[in-house]
Amino acid sequence: DIQMTQSPSAMSASVGDRVTITCRASQAISNYLAWFQQKPGKVPKRLIFASSSLQSGVPSRFSGSASGTEFTLTISSLQPEDFATYYCLQHNNYPHTFGQGTKLEIK
């Protein structure tokens, strides 16, 4: 199974900060990587698909990039509504696997 190592597991940041979250795959997954945002009690929301394509309707402050087996979600300027938990997901191979999640809290 492909392991997705997501870091950090938690972080605190301030409104306006630039934030980076990373997922490293244990083997090549091409660009079959998506990022999700989840708020408490809510359904996960896809932000990025195909490692770097922005979901329609998602603010442009969110971006995704890839370098080999390392994938990055960047929020260029944190807004109050961005405080949530973020997950990566690889769907190149079965079983699909999620990262452990990154809880982003207000500093």
Added chain:
Amino acid sequence: QVQLVQSGGEVKKPGASVKVSCKASGYTFSSYGISWVRQAPGQGLEWMGWISGYNGNTNYIQKIQGRVTMTTETSTSTAYMELRSLRSDDTAVYYCARSGLVGATYLGVYYFDYWGQGTLVTVSS
């Protein structure tokens, strides 16, 4: 518009079975797969498995293989996930999500773009 509507919450005793439904609308059901994802209280997301809306092919994670069956009913555009021999650690919110377009599985845009609202399954004696 695309919608996935799941059945309501369930409370089950250990050893029982639960069957969760996911009714799709707004797209051609047989052209896509459905994944099931669960989330235990306070925990992360766990992908459980996938079923093709086209031919019913399935793929499950090993830890629940033998206890889970995913099926579809094309006539009603509904996917089902049945989990048997329930244990307390099966307590979770279960989600269905659209997962892959037949003939275009290389297109990431069609994976996990739409989700059901979630179904809480509580296993307790």
